[in-house]
Amino acid sequence: MIGRVTQLGLQRASLTHLQGNLAEMADLQHRLTTGKVITKPSDDPAGTVDAMQVRSDQRATAQYTRNAADGDAWLTTVDSALGQTLGDLHRARDLTVRGANAGALGPSSRSAIATELRATADSLLQTANTTYLGRSVFAGTSTQAAFVRGPEGTVTFTGRPGAEVLRRVSDTTEVRVDAAGSEVFGQDVLNADGTLVRDPATGVPAGMSVFTLLGEIANRIEAGDGDIGDSLAALDQRLSAVLAEVGSVGSRHGQVLQAQDALASREVALANRLSAVEDADLAETIVDLQLQEVSYQAALGATSRVLQPSLLDFLR
Template sequence: MINRVTHQTVQRSTLANLQLNLDRMSGLQGKLSSGKVITKPSDDPAGTAQALQLRADKRGVEQAARNASDGAAWLTTIDSALTTSLGSLRRARDLTVQGANGAAGQQARQAIAMEIEGLRDALLSQANTTYLGRSVFAGTSGAGSAFTMTPATAGPPATPPVYAFTGGEGTVERRLAPDAVVRVDVDGSAAFGAPGSTVFEVLDRIAADLRAGGDVAQHLSAIDTRMEAMLGELAGVGTRHRQVMDAQQGIEKSLMDLKGSIAEVEDIDFAAVIVELQSQEVSYQAALGATSRVLQPSLMDFLR
């Protein structure tokens, strides 16, 4: 059986092909203008799922990068505070040795005592160092400072200054990876001493003995103990800082790899799309030419 072909059938077929070419060209133009292979999930469901997972991984790595940057800032702040504190404590030890010299007169001992009290205040300021409003030596405590001082009273009875540690029991940590967490704070009582044996109280006793004419050499061992404790904490800070820096390098590489993977899934090959678009434009122009010829003859055509 022979199917009957009419002008209307040819027109419908030609217009359908013309619309198909136009749709393909529109899709290519959309890819070229957006620079993306996937403009909607239906373009590539599998690629869309892969892109979403890669972007989720990228957000996790970016958060780890922020954590590492914040942790590095905490540890840098602590390193500076402990280094400065060690310098002050070394100076206090030198002054104590100088004050223990029997040749020093009372006026010289008084001057040494005043300088030691100045170093005590400087150490207290370093012990209360903060980063973004949080004390770096108070753990998870919400207190604005790690140590507080109740001034001495003249009496009677006279009382020495009282120092209290306000730090919390928890530690401040930053997650650098799903299985890697680093501590970014330092226990103030470990670095500067617990109440009753703080470096501030040691220096207060030295200053009092200097004014009273007592033997201050007995306090050298206490200063050495506090210096050893600070050095130990400083070494720990250095180790953790190196860990954070190494993690930052790994995070940076992971971020670059993820960006490359996302680009492979989502981004177009501009050269290939341009060539395909030009080819499709030629095809569309040819389809337009064919469509223009599909015209049903009129009565005037027959009369001519």
């Protein structure tokens, strides 16, 4: 049995379809103006979950990028300080070799060499207290200066041995960005009164920083002591320690630079992935909008021809 089709029924059905066409046009226009397929979770729940995960990965990648940039700056500072240290130590070694020839040098020459050695020690102490953003790069996690000269002329290491400054540059990788000051420059072994601990038989210090070592060499040269082979050997040990740290810093710096390249590539990949999930295809959207406009105009024309009520239509 076919039900009766009334004029009111036709009107409601036509208006419903027209409103549907208008809603589709509005959605396409909104997509075209925003450039996004997803503007609220109900647009695409599964796509929304994917977009949220990508954005979470982007935030993590951005943090790793900041960590890597900070680590790069730390290691650049350390590398520059170690380069300066090597230059000073090579100069100190040359002066020590010259000062060892005490018989050929007069008092004024020995005094000049000793003065330069002490100045070199002061320069090394300044380098050992190099800072980056207010933090000493040779003191570990300590916020104090790495080395402090005491009243007796000895130097105390005030950093935190073994407390490494680390920067996480990926989910699984942490890189050390500081340098061990006590290993690079050595440290004095002191008595309670601040003097060096020495072997009672030989007078050799139990442990000595490079700063104190240069002061000892300067004193011996100034006094005309030409037998300083042991001091020269100790200076060579400090040079070897600095060279070893230079190699370690170079390796870690290379690791950070590789991480920066990987993070830059990951940022691009995540941006492309997010665009694939959220961004609208503008060309396709324009075509769909034009088709929807044609469909809407056709629906309006058909409705205007079908819905032409007269007085008789209302009297039936």
